[in-house]
Amino acid sequence: MHSLLPYSIRCYNPSLTGDSDSKNKYALLDKIGQFDVYNLLKSYIDSHINFKIVEEHKQVFRFNSVVFNSDKRIIYGWLQVGMYGIKTDIINIDTGEVDFEKAVNNAEVINHFVYFYLPKNLNKGIALLHAHGLHGVKTLFFELFSKYFNQVTKLNLQMNPLSYEKAVNKWMDGNIVEIRLNKFDGWKDRTDALFNGGSNEHSLIIKSIKKGKISNAIGQFKDCLNKNSDTAKAIEVLSSHCSQVKTVVALGKQTRIFTVGNSEAHTMYSIEAPDELKLVDGNPEYTAIQEWCEEISTEFFNELFPGVVMYPSIEVP
Known part of the structure; x- marks a missing residue:
């Protein structure tokens, strides 16, 4: 990474x-x-x-x-x-x-x-x-x-x-198009229906649903920081099933990856490379x-x- x-x-x-x-x-x-x-x-x-x-x-x-x-x-x-x-x-x-x-x-x-x-x-x-x-x-x-x-x-x-929180304001209205769960350990009982279920994968990616060329976002990024929102509550549950929760946020043609959900992640200190960053031999x-x-x-x-x-x-x- x-x-x-x-x-x-x-x-x-x-x-x-x-x-x-x-x-x-x-x-x-x-x-x-x-x-x-x-x-x-x-x-x-x-x-x-x-x-x-x-x-x-x-x-x-x-x-x-x-x-x-x-x-x-x-x-x-x-x-x-x-x-x-x-x-x-x-x-x-x-x-x-x-x-x-x-x-x-x-x-x-x-x-x-x-x-x-x-x-x-x-x-x-x-x-x-x-x-x-x-x-x-x-x-x-x-x-x-x-x-x-x-x-x-x-x-x-x-x-x-x-802290990346100092530079993140413009992304607040961005749409969450993916939620990525690193080291996912699977669902248990009451969480089975969350986001229409899941599987026992080491990592899990939840994507927004596309209808034609239109993508229905999972939520807005600002919802992650509002503890009373459905998105924040869902991320809190997801955090207990993996080591790290990341959100892919889209704003216009730009995307940014933010780590959310874990207490250590709220500093937003490390800025993860976007998926489109070109690599040559790694x-x-x-x-x-x-x-x-x-x-x-x-x-x-x-x-x-x-x-x-x-x-x-x-x-x-």
Whole structure:
């Protein structure tokens, strides 16, 4: 499963004058003292285009195919990360035979897409870090870049998770066209008739009914967040029969997948890749994931800074 993990980027500067309120002590991203966080990140990436070893974590990493758009102040590309230090066998899943042995000094390198928007005259930027399943790169990236940032500026960088609830408002009126139950354990007794029944499958997908070209939605996404709605009550029952409930929400021609139903899911922290995200050999296609990141970044920006122009430097007067 591919997903994006969203973070804010900002820098606390206790020496800033003015209001003593700590909220006003965050520096503008292009005025971190005499420095600009966009230029600092660009310099760091430029100096790490060849593989570097992180001995304490038994990892190697490098940046590859990175684009720097100074007009939009966005940076995106691959952060390639590999683990070494353990000898393993690599098997062919079709034959069950060992294709080759991975030695302790070999590293399996995985592509993680990273996307940063670092606007001028604002004190908060957006970072989207691509994860494969449970494997992400936030810890590695933040540990290394924040150390460099501190050495140069003598200040501390902050990266805090952004809840997708902050960017989800426009999806409230979207229609639920699928409900997906992961690790479904089957129906029991009184739940037999829910959504016209089910089956003892490991996973279960409940789809809206199509009549010709018209699809009758299961409900609206906002119904999931209204505990008194029939949709929310149904999801509460479904949650007790699986490990995770996901809804596929359609708004116009766009779709988005949201995790609902479990207490841990209400943070809406991890953003799951849409079904239409193009993959090449199991990896997201470069342009496809870049466009997806730009779409998600725009949603966050509009919620964080309502009424503010996102790319002022390229606006036509």
